[in-house]
Amino acid sequence: MSDSVVSISGLSKTFAKADITALDDISLEIGQREFVSLIGPSGCGKSTLLRAVGDIVEPTAGSVEVNGKPARRARLDGDYGIVFQAPVLYDWRTVAKNIALPLEMLGWDRARRVARVKEMVELVDLAGFEDHHPWQLSGGMQQRVSIARAFSFSPALLLMDEPFGALDEMTRERLNLELLRLWLETESTVIFVTHSISEAVFLSTRVVVMSARPGRVSAIVPIDLPQPRMAATREEARFFELVTEVREALHAGGADLA
Amino acid sequence: MTATALSRRAQDWLPAALVFAFGLVAWQWLLPDVVHVQRFLLPRFSAVMSTFWIERSSLFAAGWFTFKEALGGFVLGCSTAFIGALVLARWKPLGRAVLPYAIAANAIPIIAFAPITNAWFGLLSPWSKIVISAVLCFFPVLVNTLRGLTSVRPESLELMRSYAASEAQIFRRVRIPTSLPFVFTALKVACVLSMIGAVVGDYFGGSTTALGVQIQSSVALSRYETAWAAILVASILGIALYGSVALAERLVVGWHPSTREHRE
Ligand SMILES: Nc1ncnc2c1ncn2[C@@H]1O[C@H](COP(=O)(O)OP(=O)(O)OP(=O)(O)O)[C@@H](O)[C@H]1O
């Protein structure tokens, strides 16, 4: 596929020291502007898969290509934005400076940085907090800063590892909507790890269900809910059908685990 | 509003002020008159103060002489330790090889080397005091800075990696800022040590204008009031140096979450 943003083939990862096969022969194509969620039991290798795509861990076998380039090249070209479960913000930088960090690294000049930061702060609804330090913000606000930072330089690919895992349900649903709006506005492709079935269904164009030990793709569920999604989407009959479908795939994948 | 804030502040300070007042009363009357502490053990507060006033110019000249040595040692020791820590953090195998010795050196009483540096650099040379102060400052700053530079969360490094950051950029933008609270903790320890190094270095011999030499010779001549007044000068200078470091800390690491408890 020439139009795929991410092309994973035969990817395996064994942690030799711990003798754990975290990923076993994973192949996956992700197209332009897709929103793909990875879901599976704890320890099935979702984070490891995300890290392999981001060239943070070295695969044992197989290959990852991003935008037709090897993962390493893509990383060096600044093709990724990453959001971790806990917001990784620098305490000595203000909100504005945290968001500007990747722009500094990419060598943007000051005027361009300031303009983009202003834009991003408004997109994630943090206007007025530019000069605050991260520890002066709530957990949800901190995560919005990390998301703004990840989107700030318009990377081709967003890697998000349970970004809303530590947040309460209400904040989470609000941030889900914000994330979708950002995704629609920025023409990016997203790989999103989550433990929540409903979150995966609500956000994604496809849900990849993984099974544990060794980590494999056990099912792929296309999500045909119409775009743009709204709070009301969660109440549609089709939404519940898809949630059930993902849940059953998840149980089928985990059944042989016992 | 401001009146209540003021009275709150007064309440905060009241216990400390009371302890201070009690200390002075004890020094002036309680110890000499009630407990009958002898003059050679501790002269009366008023006697120390009047000696301090009479001999103030020579005392402060001596204080300034020794303070310059302490400051020189502090700057020399802390800057080489900081650079050393950067090198050890950058080349990890080297760090692993050296760190155990640095930690061990941190635990030995380096002040015991004071007569040796006197022998190396000459009794009268300021360098004998500067070097002992510098060595005293070196190890705590090295060990703490190294700990700070390496206590970065792995995700912070992964984030920088995802931006294709070079090692130099990671040091500048992540490791050094992370280490600063550790560095200042060490600097506050080091500034006290540098005064100790300079004064104790004098005890083993030095210029007659040096504070430590004056304390020692005053005691030898039974001029206890002068000795105590000189100790007072050493204390004032030590506290001033510590205060400057603490102020620099507030300015440089004002972003640190630990400052949040001071806000209301
Ligand atoms: N650096 C590592 N060294 C050794 N083993 C590791 C390492 N990282 C992950 N693993 C192992 O690989 C497996 C997959 O881990 P991973 O973090 O990818 O799981 P996950 O699906 O993200 O789990 P969770 O949902 O709990 O976050 C686990 O069994 C884990 O113990």
Ligand SMILES: [Mg+2]
């Ligand atoms: Mg994980």
